Amino acid sequence: MTTYNIALLAGDGIGPEVMKEAVKVLNLVEERNADVNFELNDVLFGAAAYFATGKSFPEETKAACDKADAILKGTIGLNHEDSQKIPVDEQPERGALLPLRRRYNTYANFRPVYLPKGLAHFSPLKESVVGDGIDIMLIRELVGGLYFGEKETGTDSDGKRYVREVLEYDEDQIRQIVRVGFEVSMKRKKVMHNIHKSNVLKSSVLWNAIVEEENKNFPEVEVVNILVDAAATYLCLKPTMFDVMVMENMFGDILSDQGGGILGSLGLMPSACKGPKKSYYEPSHGSAPDIAGKGIANPYSMIGSVALMLEMSFGMDKEAKNLWAAMQGVFEDGYSTSDLSKEGEANLVSTAEFGDMVCAKL
Amino acid sequence: MTTYNIALLAGDGIGPEVMKEAVKVLNLVEERNADVNFELNDVLFGAAAYFATGKSFPEETKAACDKADAILKGTIGLNHEDSQKIPVDEQPERGALLPLRRRYNTYANFRPVYLPKGLAHFSPLKESVVGDGIDIMLIRELVGGLYFGEKETGTDSDGKRYVREVLEYDEDQIRQIVRVGFEVSMKRKKVMHNIHKSNVLKSSVLWNAIVEEENKNFPEVEVVNILVDAAATYLCLKPTMFDVMVMENMFGDILSDQGGGILGSLGLMPSACKGPKKSYYEPSHGSAPDIAGKGIANPYSMIGSVALMLEMSFGMDKEAKNLWAAMQGVFEDGYSTSDLSKEGEANLVSTAEFGDMVCAKL
Ligand SMILES: CC(C)[C@H](C(=O)O)[C@@H](O)C(=O)O
Numbered sequence: 232m233t234t235y236n237i238a239l240l241a242g243d244g245i246g247p248e249v250m251k252e253a254v255k256v257l258n259l260v261e262e263r264n265a266d267v268n269f270e271l272n273d274v275l276f277g278a279a280a281y282f283a284t285g286k287s288f289p290e291e292t293k294a295a296c297d298k299a300d301a302i303l304k305g306t307i308g309l310n311h312e313d314s315q316k317i318p319v320d321e322q323p324e325r326g327a328l329l330p331l332r333r334r335y336n337t338y339a340n341f342r343p344v345y346l347p348k349g350l351a352h353f354s355p356l357k358e359s360v361v362g363d364g365i366d367i368m369l370i371r372e373l374v375g376g377l378y379f380g381e382k383e384t385g386t387d388s389d390g391k392r393y394v395r396e397v398l399e400y401d402e403d404q405i406r407q408i409v410r411v412g413f414e415v416s417m418k419r420k421k422v423m424h425n426i427h428k429s430n431v432l433k434s435s436v437l438w439n440a441i442v443e444e445e446n447k448n449f450p451e452v453e454v455v456n457i458l459v460d461a462a463a464t465y466l467c468l469k470p471t472m473f474d475v476m477v478m479e480n481m482f483g484d485i486l487s488d489q490g491g492g493i494l495g496s497l498g499l500m501p502s503a504c505k506g507p508k509k510s511y512y513e514p515s516h517g518s519a520p521d522i523a524g525k526g527i528a529n530p531y532s533m534i535g536s537v538a539l540m541l542e543m544s545f546g547m548d549k550e551a552k553n554l555w556a557a558m559q560g561v562f563e564d565g566y567s568t569s570d571l572s573k574e575g576e577a578n579l580v581s582t583a584e585f586g587d588m589v590c591a592k593l
Numbered sequence: 594m595t596t597y598n599i600a601l602l603a604g605d606g607i608g609p610e611v612m613k614e615a616v617k618v619l620n621l622v623e624e625r626n627a628d629v630n631f632e633l634n635d636v637l638f639g640a641a642a643y644f645a646t647g648k649s650f651p652e653e654t655k656a657a658c659d660k661a662d663a664i665l666k667g668t669i670g671l672n673h674e675d676s677q678k679i680p681v682d683e684q685p686e687r688g689a690l691l692p693l694r695r696r697y698n699t700y701a702n703f704r705p706v707y708l709p710k711g712l713a714h715f716s717p718l719k720e721s722v723v724g725d726g727i728d729i730m731l732i733r734e735l736v737g738g739l740y741f742g743e744k745e746t747g748t749d750s751d752g753k754r755y756v757r758e759v760l761e762y763d764e765d766q767i768r769q770i771v772r773v774g775f776e777v778s779m780k781r782k783k784v785m786h787n788i789h790k791s792n793v794l795k796s797s798v799l800w801n802a803i804v805e806e807e808n809k810n811f812p813e814v815e816v817v818n819i820l821v822d823a824a825a826t827y828l829c830l831k832p833t834m835f836d837v838m839v840m841e842n843m844f845g846d847i848l849s850d851q852g853g854g855i856l857g858s859l860g861l862m863p864s865a866c867k868g869p870k871k872s873y874y875e876p877s878h879g880s881a882p883d884i885a886g887k888g889i890a891n892p893y894s895m896i897g898s899v900a901l902m903l904e905m906s907f908g909m910d911k912e913a914k915n916l917w918a919a920m921q922g923v924f925e926d927g928y929s930t931s932d933l934s935k936e937g938e939a940n941l942v943s944t945a946e947f948g949d950m951v952c953a954k955l
């Protein structure tokens with residue numbers, strides 16, 4: 232009997248709703264696997280934590296995460312207005328999410344831009360562009376760059392306000408993420424798109440040099456260097472040309488959300504954030520405060536994050552595969568949530584119904 | 594009789610080819626307007642200039658630009674391999690383009706993401722997504738941020754290579770571009786999307802504060818704050834929700850190229866770069882070294898840049914309008930270039946033929 236301790240960070244907005252469905256699925260997977268035991272530990276995180284404790288990443292939550300085998304995170308954040316009620320440094324992104332990433336050094340963020348042919352109708356792209364389906368593994372560096380560099384705000388001698396913030400990388404940081412890119416490429420098509428902006432950024436010049444060096448350790452992988460702006464063009468125009476894409480933090484933030492756009496919704500993009508010792512899993516979408524509590528949020532990307540956890544943290548590949556199939560099966564049966572479809576195009580189901588249907592298929 | 598001196602910076606790759614078509618059009622416009630005289634001054638710029646003179650932005654070119662009433666630029670840049678033959682600081686982007694922007698402080702970059710319904714078939718997006726057409730004025734800050742901040746590359750005491758580069762803005766820099774956004778919004782739908790990343794970047798926090806302050810001077814304009822990642826999602830999912838978008842330099846680089854993607858090609862995106870005293874005009878696409886010299890490059894975005902110059906630098910609104918209509922007319926007649934269409938979908942024409950057809954329509 233193996234016991235896995237999982238910290239559940241439901242968070243804000245639709246977080247608790249979609250987390251509930253993730254727990255349903257986890258319970259079922261546990262039931263089906265006599266030799267696996269999930270110990271679930273619900274803890275506060277984000278704005279919810281701030282309003283309850285004055286800290287958006289409280290000590291108790293840190294302790295729960297420290298002892299967990301894996302962390303499952305919902306969504307965090309409030310709408311623009313409400314978030315002004317929290318001091319800038321305790322706002323959920325700066326006070327909870329970034330410190331979580333930093334604490335466990337989760338440098339490798341995996342965001343699959345995956346749209347099998349059967350789900351192509353969700354995409355804003357023409358059928359001819361989606362072709363036989365889109366299947367990109369977007370790999371984003373998650374604990375460096377502008378996100379974590381020094382920041383300075385002030386007023387100069389003329390009374391003029393200014394701000395300076397630093398984009399920084401060293402070769403070790405770049406090397407570790409680039410290696411992940413090569414390793415994943417070796418298991419896939421052996422073609423890696425390296426996203427950069429070396430015609431302007433010196434950080435990209437170093438980045439590209441490391442890619443070239445590491446390529447010697449993975450000589451079978453063909454590296455295609457592509458400027459971030461060109462990548463943004465082609466991700467719309469010809470997404471099927473990409474298999475593995477590797478990039479720094481800010482580029483990854485923007486391009487992965489563009490990826491969500493071409494899928495039809497960020498609700499179709501689960502994600503894994505891998506550190507040397509611990510990983511956490513989260514949907515790529517936000518907390519959608521406008522629809523929170525309505526029971527209409529799509530739990531696909533949250534449940535998909537469970538699938539990624541089963542595979543990447545617990546080695547339960549078969550269970551993960553079945554879970555993906557179950558989720559896609561629900562769509563294929565003509566059910567959908569309202570972020571993806573309009574009444575009439577599909578049978579619209581609620582968050583909980585979607586979760587139930589996935590369980591029924593499992 | 595008014596004489597306008599125009600510096601022509603044809604540049605590299607397909608630059609000279611598309612510039613030739615721009616000149617054709619300029620000659621015709623001059624012929625038709627008895628009271629206007631264009632003085633065209635062809636000068637070297639980019640890699641072409643570097644190989645001829647050792648400088649990618651030579652003194653002679655600077656002098657020509659200094660005295661010009663407007664600057665018309667083609668494209669610059671070589672392929673990855675060839676550009677390695679030029680020292681980093683003389684590479685066309687760092688050695689010519691960025692210094693050009695800096696020299697004339699062309700802080701306001703206008704990139705129309707404009708796709709009338711009649712051209713919707715060029716887009717990778719579904720007809721239902723393009724709807725009645727896409728008409729976004731994307732406004733990008735062009736002389737600040739990461740592009741021009743201090744850069745430091747080095748090796749630390751452990752022999753580890755590192756790089757640091759600074760994203761910086763002061764309130765005046767932000768204010769001047771934000772005002773342009775408001776002014777343009779006033780002439781359009783009075784809704785401005787402000788693109789930011791204030792949940793991570795302190796520069797966005799200052800940026801948003803200035804937007805709020807300036808909004809008081811333009812109370813009729815509704816500001817919609819949207820995170821850059823969400824903007825990347827919605828630019829694919831629902832581009833018709835945007836009218837004016839304002840953003841800092843690097844975000845603008847990426848989102849405007851994404852805009853090119855949704856149009857079907859950057860070949861459909863001309864651009865204007867406006868400074869306090871002088872402006873320059875350029876296609877948004879690159880120099881496409883792979884197709885240079887083949888006569889197949891699409892000159893739409895170069896000729897569109899002429900239209901923007903006529904309107905914005907010379908006040909020749911009527912001529913600009915006619916030029917747009919002529920260009921669209923060529924497409925509507927079923928002609929196209931090979932970057933936009935495949936044989937069979939349209940009558941494919943060469944760069945020169947496209948230019949001739951535009952002139953014939955004028
Ligand atoms: C919430 C925010 C800090 C975060 C990021 O920018 O990394 C989010 O957009 C994401 O992509 O996970």
Ligand SMILES: CC(C)[C@H](C(=O)O)[C@@H](O)C(=O)O
Pocket residue numbers: 430431460686690846877
């Ligand atoms: C060539 C490059 C320096 C430039 C930029 O990044 O600004 C280009 O991509 C653009 O968008 O005009």
